[in-house]
Amino acid sequence: ARNGGNPFEGKMMRRLWKVLTILTVLSAALVVAGVAILKSMDFNQYRGLITDEVKSITGRELTIAGDLDLDLSFNPAITVEGVTFANAAWGSVPVMAKLKRLEVEAQLLPLLSGDIRVNRIVLIGLDALLETDAKGLGNWRFAAPEEAETEKVADGGLGPLPAVQNVLIQDISLTYRDGRSGEKTVFGLDRLVIGSAGLESPLKLELAGAFNDVDFAAAGRLGSVMRLTEGGAPFPVVLGATVLGTSVSVKGSIAQPFDGKGLDLAVA
Secondary structure: OOOOOOHHHHHHHHHHHHHHHHHHHHHHHHHHHHHHHHHHOOHHHHHHHHHHHHHHHHOOOEEEOOOEEEEOOOOOEEEEEEEEEEOOOOOOOOEEEEEEEEEEEEOHHHHHOOOOEEEEEEEEEEEEEEEEOOOOOEOOOOOOHHHHHHHHHHOOOOOOOOEEEEEEEEEEEEEEEOOOOOOEEEEEEEEEEEEOOOOOOEEEEEEEEEEOOEEEEEEEEEEEHHHHHHOOOOEEEEEEEEEOOEEEEEEEEEEEOOOOEEEEEEEO
């Protein structure tokens, strides 16, 4: 008041600040309480709901023998262990795929606006069999493809692709069995690491595995996640690989990576 100010305005500002402080504290308390409630929940109780939904879409049994865990934060992570997926009724074995562990961590705030940004995906211990019957029908064809296609059309497509920043894959075995000839092809991946410092930074790649007992290894640099998901510019590729004692280098770009079109690669 001595400086010419209005004392009434000063009181109003103090009261308003007090109200805002109280609202902030209450909001924080509600968020903390909500997180505490969610953290106290046993998400294993939803295993049946998940398996039922998968069966309604594919007609196959999905079993989650291990834990289903959700870690809540600004970067929520979901972990699932001990997953098996049934093979087709005519398949050579009852199980099409077995998975030891899957972990996915995403960013919460972009997710609220429909923007899927995944910090990391960890996939460990996948053993999968792809096979055909005597007529050439693949076991990846499910019992209810019409429903899946209807949902895809109704939703207007698959929507935007998620932006994945880091991927770690270990101990993967993929087997392809030709039902007509009985011939098998086995692809094993000991380790695959794809990562970047950010969505706009180049991706670094390292992998090692075997193809029909022939060892191979590769390392290199790719374009950024944003360039891959948004498109509109060629996707750069710089790779070096070793197989059968021979070194191979690949350098160039791919105009349409998801379609395998627009290859401009120099191979040495």
